[in-house]
Amino acid sequence: MRGGGASCSAPEGLRVENPYRTTSVVFPVLLTTVGVAWLLTVEQADPRIHWVPVLGMAVVGVLTLVMGGLDKVTVAVGPFLLACTGFAVARQTGHITVERMLPCLVIVAGALMFAAHLLPVPYPRWLQPAPPPPPERPKRLTLDPRDAAPPAGGPGLGPPGGR
Numbered sequence: 001m002r003g004g005g006a007s008c009s010a011p012e013g014l015r016v017e018n019p020y021r022t023t024s025v026v027f028p029v030l031l032t033t034v035g036v037a038w039l040l041t042v043e044q045a046d047p048r049i050h051w052v053p054v055l056g057m058a059v060v061g062v063l064t065l066v067m068g069g070l071d072k073v074t075v076a077v078g079p080f081l082l083a084c085t086g087f088a089v090a091r092q093t094g095h096i097t098v099e100r101m102l103p104c105l106v107i108v109a110g111a112l113m114f115a116a117h118l119l120p121v122p123y124p125r126w127l128q129p130a131p132p133p134p135p136e137r138p139k140r141l142t143l144d145p146r147d148a149a150p151p152a153g154g155p156g157l158g159p160p161g162g163r
Helices: 023-042 051-068 074-092 098-118
Strands: none
Touching: 023 051, 051 074, 074 098
16 A cells, blocks of 8 residues: 555545436336335235335336436326326225226326426426527638639630530
């Protein structure tokens, strides 16, 4: 060890940023969710509920809002996944039938899309139109001395072909 220190850090004034820091948390969170759901299934916390898809939808709904920020897409998708989670639990525990659940989810999806339309939240970057290209600068015309017109009365006068 040089300098007698046991820590390994960047030199002073040099800060290394990880551009994938926010997205790198998604996989560990989803992996932990699958593990918890699996354990709940094995321990039969409620044997009527399929925990992996239920908790998976809930966590993806929350991650959509947390990782995506608030925009017109995440405002509809995140809460819709949370509503799907609630309806899935209600269906699996016998409180609602599929015949009632599906129309309710269509209503929820439409209401969330309408709310996203009305709320003053921005469109996501990937949905915004590309900025218009910068205007073209006028080209300067330069004449090459060889392109100059021949002197008056000299060769080149008259129509092509000598008529």
